[in-house]
Amino acid sequence: xxxxxxxxxxxxxxxxxxxxxxxxxxxxxxxxxxxxxxxxxxxxxxxxxxxxxxxxxxxxxxxxxxxxxxxxxxxxxxxxxxxxxxxxxxxxxxxxxxxxxxxxxxxxxxxxxxxxxxxxxxxxxxxxxxxxxxxxxxxxxxxxxxxxxxxxxxxxxxxxxxxxxxxxxxxxxxxxxxxxxxxxxxxxxxxxxxxxxxxxxxxxxxxxxxxxxxxxxxxxxxxxxxxxxxxxxxxxxxxxxxxxxxxxxxxxxxxxxxx
Numbered sequence: 001x002x003x004x005x006x007x008x009x010x011x012x013x014x015x016x017x018x019x020x021x022x023x024x025x026x027x028x029x030x031x032x033x034x035x036x037x038x039x040x041x042x043x044x045x046x047x048x049x050x051x052x053x054x055x056x057x058x059x060x061x062x063x064x065x066x067x068x069x070x071x072x073x074x075x076x077x078x079x080x081x082x083x084x085x086x087x088x089x090x091x092x093x094x095x096x097x098x099x100x101x102x103x104x105x106x107x108x109x110x111x112x113x114x115x116x117x118x119x120x121x122x123x124x125x126x127x128x129x130x131x132x133x134x135x136x137x138x139x140x141x142x143x144x145x146x147x148x149x150x151x152x153x154x155x156x157x158x159x160x161x162x163x164x165x166x167x168x169x170x171x172x173x174x175x176x177x178x179x180x181x182x183x184x185x186x187x188x189x190x191x192x193x194x195x196x197x198x199x200x201x202x203x204x205x206x207x208x209x210x211x212x213x214x215x216x217x218x219x220x221x222x223x224x225x226x227x228x229x230x231x232x233x234x235x236x237x238x239x240x241x242x243x244x245x246x247x248x249x250x251x252x253x254x255x256x257x258x259x
Contacts, residue, residue: 201227
C-alpha cells in the first residue's frame with residue numbers, strides 16, 4: 001500500500017532534517033501557529049543530559065507540530081493523541097515517512113479521558129498543544145461532509161475547551177514539568193485564569209504581532225506544573241512581517257535556520 005495518495009493529499013518538504021509532511025487537501029492544514037509552537041518548545045525545553053526528554057502533544061491532527069519539533073530536537077521522545085481516526089492515521093503515516101517510529105508514538109483517544117492504561121499520568125517532562133481556537137457557538141461555516149467535519153473539529157472547540165486541554169496537561173505532567181501552548185491573543189486572560197486555578201505557573205510569554213504597528217494576534221506560553229507564581233518573563237514581541245509583507249529576520253530564522 002502506498003503511503004501517499006496524490007489525488008487526496010499533498011506532501012511538503014519541511015526544510016529541516018530532510019523531513020516531509022503529508023496533509024489532506026480538504027482537511028486541516030498546519031499554519032504559522034504550528035511552526036511557532038514547535039520553535040518555542042524547542043527553544044525553551046530544558047535539556048536532560050542523562051536521558052531523552054519525554055513529551056506529549058495533545059491533539060496532533062496530522063502531526064505537524066510533533067514532526068517539526070523532532071526535526072529541531074534530537075533528544076526528544078514524543079507521544080501524540082488525536083481523537084479523529086483519519087487524522088491519527090495520517091499522523092502514523094508521517095511517522096513512518098520520516099522514519100521516526102523509534103522516537104514517536106501515535107494514540108487514538110480523547111484528551112478528556114486521559115490518563116489511561118496506554119498513556120499514564122504524571123510522567124511527561126513537557127506537554128505541548130495548539131488547541132482549537134474557535135468557540136462552537138460562533139458558528140461553523142462549512143458543510144457536514146466528511147472532510148469539512150474533520151476540519152470543523154480541528155478548528156472549533158467541539159470536543160473540549162482550552163480549560164479541558166490545560167486540565168489534561170496538568171494530569172499528564174510530571175512534577176515541575178513544562179506546559180507549552182499557542183493561542184489567540186484575545187484568549188490570553190481566559191488561559192491565564194485557568195492556569196492559575198490549576199497551579200500552572202507562567203514562566204515565559206511571547207506575544208506575536210503580524211506587523212510591528214499591529215496588535216498581537218497570538219501568544220506563546222510556557223508554564224510549570226507546581227511552579228511559583230512569580231518570576232514570569234515576558235519576552236520582546238515576535239513580529240512576523242515587514243510593511244511590504246515580507247518575513248522579518250526573526251521569522252525567516254524560525255523557518256529556515258537549522259538548530
